[in-house]
Amino acid sequence: MTVNTNILFQNYFSDVKNYDEVINSNLIINSNWENLLENLTNIGIPQLKLKQNEVNWLMAENGVTYNIYNDPKGLNRPWNLNIVPFLIHENEWTNIKKGIEQRAELLNLVLKDIYGKRELITKGIVPHEVIFAHRGFLRQCDQIQYKTSKHLLIYSADLARGPDGRMWVVNDRTQAPSGMGYALENRYSISRVIPDIFKNINVKQAAGFFYDFNQMLVESAPQNQQDPNIIILTPGPHNETYFEHAYLSTYLGYPLVHGNDLVVRNKKVYIKSLKGLKQVDVILRRVDDAYMDPLELREDSYLGVVGLLDVVREQNVTVVNPIGSGVLENSGLIPFMNHICRFFLNEDLILPQIASWWCGQEKERNFVLNNLTQLVVKRIDRSHRESIYFCEFLTLSQLEELKKAIQSNPYSFVAQEKIFFSTAPDFVNDQLEPRKVTCRTFAIAKQNGYSVMPGGLVRVAPEREDLYVSNQRGGISKDFWIISDEEQTTIQNYTWDKSFRISISDINDLPSHTAENLFWSGRYLGRALVTARFLRMTLNRMNDLQFNEQQTESDNLQYIYQAITNITSTFPGFVGKGKEIALNNPLKEICGLILDEKRFGTFAQALNSFNNSYYSLRNLWSKDMWRVFDSIQKTWHKFKEDNNYSISELIKLLDKIITRLIAFMGLIEESIMVEQGLLLYFIGLQTEQAMMNIEKCRALLVFNHEEHLQYQILESLLTSHESLNIYRYSYRSYLSVENVIKLILLDEKFPKSLTYQLNRIQKDIDNLPHSNTQDNLSEPQKYIYKAKKVISDTTINLLLELNQDGSLRQNLDDLLSVLSDLLNETSLSISNTYFNHSQQQTQLVNQDFPSSI
Template identity: 55%
Template sequence: MKVDVESLIENYFEGVSYDEMFQDNRGVKDTWKNLYETLKSLGTEELISRQKEIDWNLAENGITYNVYNDPNGLNRPWSLNLVPFIMHKNEWNKVEKGLQQRATLLDLVVKDIYGDRQLLKKGIIPHEVVFGHRGFLRQCDGIEINTHKYLSVYAADLSRGPDGRMWVVNDRAQAPSGMGYSLENRTIAGRVLPNIYRNIHVNGQDQFFNDFNKLLVNAAPANKTNPTVVVLTPGPHNETYFEHAYLASYYGFPLVRGSDLVVRDGKLWMKSLKALKQVDVVYRRVDDVFVDPLELREDSYLGVAGLLDVVRRKNVSILNPIGVGIIENSGLIPFMPAIAKYFLGEKLILPQIATWWCGQKKELDHVLSDISKLVIKRIDKSNRESIVFTEFLNEKELEALKDKIKSRPHLYVAQEKIKFSTVPNLVKGKLEPRNMVCRAFTIAKDKGYTVMSGGLVRVSSTKENVRVSNQRGGTSKDFCIIDESSIKGKVPRVGNTNTTVVAAGLNDLPSLTAENLYWAGRYIGRALVTSRHLRMVLNQMVNNEEVINLDQNTKLSILLRSVTQLTNTYPGFVGDEKEPAVSNLKDELISVIVDQDKVGSLAHTLSMFSNSYYSIRNLWSTDMWRVFDSIHQIWDPIINEDIKLLSYKKLIKVLDKLITRLIAFMGLIEESILVDQGLLLYFIGLNLERVILNVSNFQSMLTVVTEDYIEYEILEAMLHSHESLNIYRYSYRSYININSVISLILLDTKYARSLTYLVRRLKKDIAHLPHSKVKGALQDYEKPIFEAFSKLRLASVTDLVDVSEENRYLRYKLNKLLTELNVLLYATSKAISDTYFNHVDDQSQLSRQKFS
C-alpha cells in the first residue's frame, strides 16, 4: 500500500533547522530522492513490517549493548532504525581526505608528546594541555613501538555544522567502538532491505575489514609468520562486549581477559590448558590506565602486570599503543590549526567546533562573560554527565560552575553551542527528525590511512533530545555511501602473506575461556538435573496439596529433603541444630526454584550459567543464541513475578519448557566447537556435575529403608526424575524394586545415564587433558576419578541393598559407597581447578600512583 507524502512526513518540520533529507522548502535533496521514493512506494504497513523484521534479526542474533544500572537488565537489545543515513561519494571523498589528514596529524602529535615534544618546546601547545590531562602517561614516555604508525586505529565523531559541512565533534583513539556494530548493521539492513540498497547503489565495507585483519596480523614484531593475535576485553559487563566477542569470532582470534595473559621473561604469554603461548599482537578494548596494574592503576583487574615492560622491549604490538588517550583531549582542539600548519604545512580539511581553552586569560574572560551561551567540558575524556549545557542552569549553579573553572582553569574548555543537523527516523510508520552523530573509522595502511566507507550513525532517543547517547536510549543507523559507479558484489575475506592455515587446538584456548566452558557445562548440567528433580517433586505436591507438615507424609518428607540436599539450600526441608526444617512447604519449595539470591536455587544456577555463556559467547553459534534467548523469555517473567501468584501447576509448565530448551542448547553445543577447541572442557564439566548431583539424589532417596509401598513410590519418582522410567520398564518388565533400580542407574555399564557409565566417560575425557598425556603416574585429578570408577565396578547389588540388624532403616553399604564417591568427585573437581584454572594473584605496586 502506497502512502501519501503528507502522511509520511506529518509534523516533521516542527523545530527543524537543518535536515539531511529535506531542503528548507521541504523538497527532497538530490542524494536522498531515490531512497525517499522507495520508502514512499513501500507504504506504511510494509515499512513497519520491515522495521519489525530488523528488530527480530537483532534479537535473534543476540546483538546487545550493555547499559549500566538498567532496571531492564544489563544486556539491552541493540537498536537499528530502518532508514539509513546516506551521503554521496562526491561529498564523502572530501570527508575521507579530512579524516586521513586528521589521523596523520594525531599520529604525529602522539609521537611528539611521547618523544621530542617539539610542540611544547615551540609553544604550539601549552604544557598544561598535555600534562594536566589524565590521558598523558609518563610511564609511556620514550617507548618505541613495532608498527610504523603510532595511531593504528582512529575514529572520529562527525556531525554536520551550520555551514553545511561535516564537523569533527570528538576524537577516539584508546579503544574506539562501533566497527563491529557497523558491520552487523550493514549485514542485517542489507538482508532486510536488499532492493533499497541495490537501488541507491551503496558502497560495500568488506575491503576495509580485510585491511583491518591485515593490519592486526602485520603488526607482529619482526613480521612473524603465523603470529598470535588476541582481542583483549574488559569482560562481559563492558558496554560494548558484544562487539568484542563479535570481532574475535569474525576474525577467529582468541578473546581474552587480563587474567588469561601473563608476562614471563620480557614476553607476553597466553595461558592455555596445554602450555603458555606467546602473544604477538593485542587488539585492546581496555582503556589505557587499566592495562598494566604494575605501572598504572594497581586496582585494575582488567590488564596484565608487566605489560608495559614487554612493550618497551618491542616483544609485543598493542593496537592502539598504550598512552594514545592523550589525543582524546578537547584542550587540543583550539591548537589543531597551528599543529596542522607546523607538521603538514596545511589547513585543516574538516572544521571543528569553536573551542576556548580556559588556561589562557583572554579565553577565560570570554568564557566567564558568555558562559550561559556555551557548553563546558573538562579537557579529559569524561562521562557525558560531566558535559554541562549551561542554558539549563540557574544563576546559583552558573556561579558555582564559574568558581569551579576559576579554581583550575587549565582543566576546562568551553565550546560553542551548535544545533547540528537532523536525520529522518522511522517511528510508528512516520518519519521524525532526530539529532545525529556519525562515527567514521580509519586504520593505518601502508604509508597512509584507509577509511571505512560509511560507518555508524547514532541518533537521539526523541525529537526533543539534543544528546546522542546509546546509554540514554539512542538508536543506530546504517551509514551508507552512495556511488552509482560502485562495483556490485562482495569482496572475499582474504588471508595474509605471513599466515598459513593452522587448525586451532587446546593450546589456542585461553585459560579463562577454558574455565568458562567447564563451568558452562557444570551449570547447564546442574540446571537440567535440578529442573527435572523439582518438576518431579512439584508433581507429587500437586497430588498431596493437603499436606502441611512433613511428618504427615513419609514419601513427601523424603522427596522434599532430597530437594535441600540436591541444591544445598540448607537448612531448607532438612533443618539443622540451629534452625528446624521449614514449616511453610510451598514458600520454601518455590523459593528454591525462583529466588536468585538463594545460592543453589534453580534461578541462581541459571544466572550463573548466563554469566558463563556471556563470557564465551564468541564461541557459540547463532542458533545457540536463539535457544539461550528463548530460555530467558520463559524464565525471566517467572523470577520477576510475585511469589504469592505462583502455583505448582504453573511452575511445572515453565519447567517443562525450560527442560526442553536446555536439552536443545546442549545438543547445539557440539555443533559449535571441536573437542580439541574446548568442547572437551564442557563435556568434563557437564558429566562431573551430573555425577555429583546423581550421587546426592541417590543418597537422599535410595539409602533410606521404608515400607514397601512407600519405597515403590520413591523408586518410581526417582526413575521419573532421572528420565529412566521407560528404560526401566522396557528392560526389566517387572515390579519396581531396589535391586533392579540400583543395577540400572548405578552399575549398568551400557546405560548412558547410569553412574558407572558417566564416571567411565568422565575418566576417559579427563585422560585427554594435556597434562594427562605425560607418561608415568596418574595426575592428581586422574587418581580420584580412577578410584571412583574402581569402586563402582567392584560393587555388587547384593551388598548395596543389604540392611544390617543394627540399623534397619539405612542401607549402610550403599550409603558408604555414595559418601566415598562424593568425596572422590569433589577431589576431582578441586584438582582440575587447581591444575588448569588458577589465575594470576593480585598485584600491588611498591610505590603508589594516583589515577582519577
C-alpha cells in the same frame, strides 16, 4: 524535487528548525536522498512497520546487545537499529575521507611527539598543562619506541553536520574505538530484512577496509612473522560493548581473551593455554589505558597484564592502539589543532572543528566566563563524559558553581560554541520524523597512510527535541551508506589471504579462561537441569495428591522434601533448624528454591551462573544457541513478571526451561569441536551430573522403608532421573532397590548411570593435555581412576546390606560418600592443573589513578 506531503512525511516538516539532511529551507529534497525516499514510499507504511519489527526481532535473536549499567531493562539491552539508513554521496565523502586521513596522520604525529621529543610543548604550540593535566597522559609510556608503520594504528572520529552544512569533527577516539562490529551487523541486518530499500542505489561496501584492518594487525607483529599470534583483549562480558568484542573475535578468527589469560615471562607476553604458554605477538585491546598493566599503572586493575609495559618497551609485543593513546581523546587539544596541523603538515585542517576555548589561558577564560550562557562547557578528560554543561539550561546558582570550578581549576575546562546537529529521518510512530544525528567512522593505518571505512556507525537521538546523542541515554543506530554514481557489488566478501590468519583450533592452545568457562558452563548447565527435573517431579507429586497448604501428610512427600534440601544444599530448608516453617508451607519453600537468585543452591542461582559463563563464551557459540539462550531468558522474566506461582504454572515454567536447556545441550555439540574445547564442557557436565546423581541416591536409596513407601520413593527417583520408562523396558518388573541401584549406579551402558558417567569423565580427562610425570598420570587422572576402581570393586549384594537395626544401607552410603569426595577432588585438581591463574603482583609504590578515569 519538491516535497511530497504524503502520509509518510506529514509531520516531518512541521518543526524543522536546523539543517536537515533531506530538505532545505525551501522544502526542496536533497537529490541524494530521492531514490531512498522513493523506495520508502513504494514499500509503504504497513510494510515499513513490519520490517522495523523484523529488525528489532533480528537484533534480539542474534544477541546484538549494548550493555547499560543499572538499566531497568536489564544489563544486555538489545541494540536499537532504525530501518531508515543515513547516507552521504561519494562526492562529499571524498573530502571527508581526506579530512579523516589527515586528522589520523596528525594525531599519529601528536602521539609520537607527546611521548617523544615534545616539540609541541617546547616550541609553545600547545601549553604543557593541556597534556600533563590530562589523565590520559601516562608518564610510564614516555620514550617507548615502536616498529609499526604508525604509532596510532586505529583512529575513529565522531562527525556531525555543522551550521555551515559541512561535516565537523566533534570527538576523537584513539584508545580502543568501538563501533566497527556494530556497523557490520547493521549492514547485515538491513540488507537481510529489507533488501528493497537498496533498489537503484549504489552503496559502497566495507570489504576492502576490513581486509586492511586484518592486514594491519598482521603487519604490526614485532618480528614480521608470517603467522603471528593475534588476540583480542576484552574487559569481560559486563563491558558495554562486549557483544562487539565477541563479534570481532568470531569474524576475524582471533581468540577473545581476558587479562588473566595472559602472563609475562622473560619480557614476553604469553597466553596461558591448557598445555602451556604460547607467545603473543599482537594484542588488539578493548581495555582502557590505565587498566592495561597493574604493575605500573592502576594496581587495582584485574583487566590487564602484569608487566605488559616492559614487554612493550622491549618491542616483543604490539598493543593496538598503544598504551597511552588516550591522551589524544583530549578536548583541550581542539583549540590548538590548526596550529598543530600547520606545524607538522604545513597545511590547514580539512575538516572544521567546533570553536573551542581552553580556559587555561586568561583571555580565553575571561571570554568564557563573560559568555557562559551561550556556550557548552566540558572537562578536557573524556572520563568526565557526564560532566557536560549546557549552560543555557543552568540556573543562576548552577552557573555560579560552574564559574567557581573553572576559576579554581581552569586547566581542566574547555568551552565550546553551541551548535545544532543536523537532523535526518527516522521511521517512528508510523511516519518519518527528524532526529539529531552523529556519525562515527574509522581509519586504519597502512604503510603509506590510512584506510578509511566507507561509512561507519550512525547514532540518532531517541526524541525530536533531544540535544544529546548517546547510546547510554537510549540512542538509536542507523546503517551508514556512502552512495556512488557507479554500480557497486551487492555481495560483501569479507575475506583475506589465509596466510594472514592464525586460529587457535587445538585444545592444547585453548586459553585457560576460555577453558575454565567451558568447564563451568557444563557444570552449571548440569546442575540447573538436574535441579529443575527434581523440582518438577516434586511439584507433580504435590499436584497428584491435590496438594494445598493444609494437606501435608504424605510420607513420600516428606522424604522428597528432605531430599530437595540435601541435593541442593539449601539448608536449613526441610531438614535443618526451623524446618517446621518450610514443612508447614512447602510450596513457599519450593518457590524460593526455583526463583531466589541470591540463595546458593537454588535453580535460579544455577541458571544465573550458567548464564554468566555462557555469555563469557558467546564468541564460541552459534546464533541458534543464542536464540535458545534468549528464549530461556524471556520465559524466565515473563514468568516473574506475571507473578503467578501456582503449582501448575511452576510446572509449566520448568517444562519450558528444561526443554530449552536440553535443546541448548544438543546445540553445543554442533557449535565447537571437541579439540577446540568441547572436551572441557563435557567433563564439567558429566562431573556435575555424577555428583548430583550421588546426592539423589544418598537421599533416596540409603534409607530402608516399608514396601509401599519404598515403591513411591523409587518411582520418584527414577522420574526425576528421566529413567522410569528405561527401567520398565529393561527390567519389566516391580520396582526394587536392587534393580534401581543396578540401573542408576552400576550399569556401564546406560548414559545416566554413575558408572557410565565416571567412565566418560575418565575418557575425556585422558584426552586433556598432560605434562610428563614419573608415573604418567596427572592429578585429575589419579582421582578419577581411583573413583572408577572403587565402584568397579563393589558388588550389588554388598550395597544392599542393611545395618543391624535394618534402617539403612551403610555400605551404599559409604560408597557414595567416597565417590563424592573423589569427584570433588577431581574437579579441584582440574582447576589447579589447568585454570590456576597467576597471583596478582603489587606495586612497590602506590600511584594515584582516579577511579573515574
